[in-house]
Amino acid sequence: MSSSEIPTRGPARPAPYVVSGVLLAIGIIMPLIVPMYAREDPRLFDIPFFYWYQMLWVFIDALLLWIIYLIIMREDRRRRDAVRPGGADAAAAVRNDGGEAGR
């Protein structure tokens, strides 16, 4: 085995990725179903539905991505800790040292 084949992460559990995948698909597909929102009413602050609905999806997508981020990061951390020498504590120390500095 060459050194670059040393695993960087342990095996994945499917559930977090399936949930994230579904949420991502919602975030991509929903803003693209034009017949759903190509209408004038109901208006919001006198702005036709077509316009405020699409701008509303800016917030919904941001929220979806935040949830996905939390799910993925949890699983990602678990997978990394599974392969780092010294187990979870050493890996956390490395993370705090390298990854978090100067954010």
Next chain:
Amino acid sequence: MIATSVVLAAPTKPVDGVALTVVIVIFVLVAALGFLAARWRVKPAERGLKTLDEWGLGGRGFGNWITWFLLGGDLYTAYTFIAVPAAMWGTGAVTGFFAVPYTVVLYPIVFLLMARLWSVSHRHGFVTPADFVGGRYGSKSLSTAIAVTGIVATMPYIALQLVGLKAVLSVLGLGSASNPFMADLPLIIAFVVLAAYTYTAGLRAPASIAIVKDLLIYIAVIVAIVWLPAHFGGWGAIFDSASSKMAATNPVTKNPVGSIIPGATSFNAYWTLALGSAMALFMYPHSITGVLATKSRNTIRRNAVVLPLYSLMLGFLALLGYVAIKAGTVPVGVDGKINPQLIVPQLFLDNFPSWFAGVALAAIAVGALVPAAIMSIAASNLFTRNIYRDLFKPNATPAEEAKVSKVTSLVVKVGALAFVLLMDQSAAINMQLLGGIWILQTFPSIVAGLYTRWFHRTALLIGWAAGIVYGTWAAYNVVNPATHAHFGGSIATIPFTNIPVYIAVTAFVINAIVSVVLTLIFKAVKVKDGVDITTAPDYGADETDPKVADLEKKVSWTDPSTDTPIV
């Protein structure tokens, strides 16, 4: 307060002294910042930025905040700020407002793909998307195709930033001199200064300037969106006047001018424009440059959560196109002709005190400089790594690469400037339209490569060529009904149907089908495939995982017996 009214019949526009002064002051401050950036977060040993990692990727160390500003400045360009409201003002929702769903569905795609690209690039020191494709597929022809596509698609994009800059200068009344050289002088000066600080400071220059530009543009848009609608009778009145403008009959096509709510016939055009543009945006080299300049695997993911704030701003900016209809803004250029692209700068100049209009115009002008700098850096990196090094000088040292890239960035900018000065403005717009179609044809190679090595390198190359040929042909056949010119738009019917969609998406589907079918055939007849230098763990590596080059060194120190070439 100096009067800001425009004399319509006059061949030349009055110069607004206060607004112009504000623009010049901000421009000078930004230029100073650009030069100072050469020492921003640079370790003493790295002074002079003598590697591509330092010059072309800002030291690969940008955190969440800088990345947010950098990508915000990179993706939401001055031309967007000019062209989207212009489209709304001209023909309504279909050609303009799709920018909102486009920049919304963009972020799930970015979230999904870009962390993997970051990881593999971190492990192997890839600087460009073509570096990755070359490493993944072991094919110089494929990586060259990706590099050339990137460069060719980026050049007109840089030229369009100049078009945006020109719009601001034109509204300010500059460029009306009878001598064409004098007319273009402000534009040339702006670009020469830009070229100089990009040469000196590399990606750090646009990164630092982007912070100023983004803050200015947020201030301008928030003030405009809070104050203007109330001033012009509220959103109801604004949409009513936009609606009646769009319902009028276009004398040339005998159809309505446009619509504020798309009709059923344009649904497919609308969503394919949004999806195709979203898929294409992060295939552009300047977007990938922004991603690879981040310091950790998840910086881009955190940014995907907060970058949509810019999309909200873009949505409001688009609506300013309708506000301008209600306000009766007349976008007249220095030549006395109507130019829709001047609509937003003119709206600000007509309705705000000169100093504030100056701030808004400066925000747009600086907004042209940031992406122009990043794009020229990205194009230069592609040239250096994937043409100069891969094809001519395989042993080029990092210092040589940086040198070549710096010089190329100057050439790229001169090229874009010549494009805008010597050719008709519509040439830049047509080329940009084609660029969007072309760049999407690199999607199968880059994105499929992030997940699987199933595709055959030659199949991807032929698929790419098929997509490019179809896309170019289809775009050529779109004829503008008013001027009868080719490349009249980016919508065409799917072959053998009458469903109008974005050409890039059709070309992409053709590309993908060709790539799949040919891969099956090549695998069946066992055509030789290239060597993949990446491994599965590379795609999950984070910033704490060592680079492959470092791993190799370590192995040969500790255990000479494993000193075999690592593939």
